[in-house]
Amino acid sequence: MLSKRSQTLGESLTLAITALANDLKAKGEDVLSFSAGEPDFDTPQIIKEAAIKAIEQGCGKYTAVAGLPSVLEAVQFKLKNDNGLSYETSEIITNVGAKHSLFECIQCLVEEGDEVIIPVPFWVSYPEMVKYSGAKPIFVYTDEKNGFKMTADELKNAITSKTKILMLNSPSNPVGSVYTKDELKALAKVLEGTNIIVLSDEMYEKLCYDDFKFHAFASVSEDALKRTVTINGLSKCAAMPGWRFGYMASKNKELNAAVKRLQGQSTSNICSITQHAATAALLGKANEDVEKMRIEFQKRRDKACELLSKIDTISFYKPEGAFYLFINISKLQKDSMKFCQQLLEQKKVAVVPGVGFGMDGYFRFSYATSMDNIIKGIERISDFIQNYKA
Numbered sequence: 226m227l228s229k230r231s232q233t234l235g236e237s238l239t240l241a242i243t244a245l246a247n248d249l250k251a252k253g254e255d256v257l258s259f260s261a262g263e264p265d266f267d268t269p270q271i272i273k274e275a276a277i278k279a280i281e282q283g284c285g286k287y288t289a290v291a292g293l294p295s296v297l298e299a300v301q302f303k304l305k306n307d308n309g310l311s312y313e314t315s316e317i318i319t320n321v322g323a324k325h326s327l328f329e330c331i332q333c334l335v336e337e338g339d340e341v342i343i344p345v346p347f348w349v350s351y352p353e354m355v356k357y358s359g360a361k362p363i364f365v366y367t368d369e370k371n372g373f374k375m376t377a378d379e380l381k382n383a384i385t386s387k388t389k390i391l392m393l394n395s396p397s398n399p400v401g402s403v404y405t406k407d408e409l410k411a412l413a414k415v416l417e418g419t420n421i422i423v424l425s426d427e428m429y430e431k432l433c434y435d436d437f438k439f440h441a442f443a444s445v446s447e448d449a450l451k452r453t454v455t456i457n458g459l460s461k462c463a464a465m466p467g468w469r470f471g472y473m474a475s476k477n478k479e480l481n482a483a484v485k486r487l488q489g490q491s492t493s494n495i496c497s498i499t500q501h502a503a504t505a506a507l508l509g510k511a512n513e514d515v516e517k518m519r520i521e522f523q524k525r526r527d528k529a530c531e532l533l534s535k536i537d538t539i540s541f542y543k544p545e546g547a548f549y550l551f552i553n554i555s556k557l558q559k560d561s562m563k564f565c566q567q568l569l570e571q572k573k574v575a576v577v578p579g580v581g582f583g584m585d586g587y588f589r590f591s592y593a594t595s596m597d598n599i600i601k602g603i604e605r606i607s608d609f610i611q612n613y614k615a
């Protein structure tokens with residue numbers, strides 16, 4: 226009854242674990258959840274007000290598929306101001322979240338016989354989107370010591386005549402590592418002379434800690450700018466996950482036209498109210514709130530790292546960005562699903578098994594929750610691990 230394509234799609238493990246934890250909570254269990262992929266902060270007031278004003282002024286009509294001129298100009302401003310990138314508004318398309326930007330690009334670019342390079346661990350949706358297109362995900366296993374960042378040599382070894390896309394994510398989910406400018410330049414150099422398109426997922430851009438600076442892949446060279454689709458959104462960095470706002474910017478005219486056709490025949494424009502709210506965020510009106518959120522995340526990261534480093538059977542890479550820790554439990558248990566189920570059942574702590582990110586023997590701990598929860602949760606994890614029998 227179903228198409229072969231739709232049968233290849235797996236369920237999102239992150240959403241599944243969150244649902245399970247919510248079920249237990251609804252039954253009155255004292256569950257502490259560290260599975261969230263979204264900030265626990267509310268959307269800044271100034272963004273809400275922009276939406277309310279737009280509703281009152283009657284913004285409820287269809288807009289152009291790519292978005293209103295005002296929101297496209299706001300994205301253009303943001304990319305220039307924050308990243309030093311110059312795009313025409315005709316090179317920008319707004320989408321229903323960055324997930325949708327990625328999905329549309331992949332569906333428009335690849336098909337059976339094509340290869341897409343995905344560094345492991347990856348954000349859960351990348352391989353599923355690639356498989357849905359008919360193309361083949363090529364997994365590149367990276368080194369934990371290096372924050373699981375793909376090196377130029379690893380990239381070089383993965384490229385074949387069939388490679389069409391490289392998926393890049395910095396700051397990364399699930400590790401929280403951030404590529405330095407030199408690391409990005411080294412990757413860009415390997416790609417020179419190829420037709421490979423980079424989908425650069427920059428969702429966690431504003432959540433970088435200490436002295437770590439974010440660099441957009443398209444900003445590292447002229448060649449990188451031409452081959453990159455810069456993908457970003459406001460779910461994480463403006464606490465707007467439910468508003469569903471993402472965007473893509475690309476110099477590739479053919480791709481932009483194809484995405485507009487696909488979007489025009491499926492979702493049409495994104496929610497018009499969201500476009501007005503996003504405009505306020507992109508113009509920097511909520512920057513103070515975003516900075517407060519970033520500072521709070523940094524404090525939580527520091528606390529979580531301090532407490533977790535006291536458990537000597539586990540290890541982790543101290544993240545430079547995002548709001549996750551990717552914790553190595555392979556000395557205790559290779560089967561991450563089993564470990565996470567036991568942890569949820571026995572200690573009522575929800576974390577996401579590494580297998581969902583392509584790496585068993587790990588789990589992802591999200592610190593997008595209160596400091597109190599983090600302290601209590603790590604106490605429970607520590608207790609669980611001390612008495613752990615595989």
Ligand SMILES: Cc1ncc(COP(=O)(O)O)c(C=O)c1O
Pocket residue numbers: 262321322323324325348394397398426428457458459460466470471
């Ligand atoms: C790395 C990464 N990319 C993209 C997304 C999608 O974000 P959205 O569709 O909410 O804009 C997420 C959300 O979890 C993510 O972690």
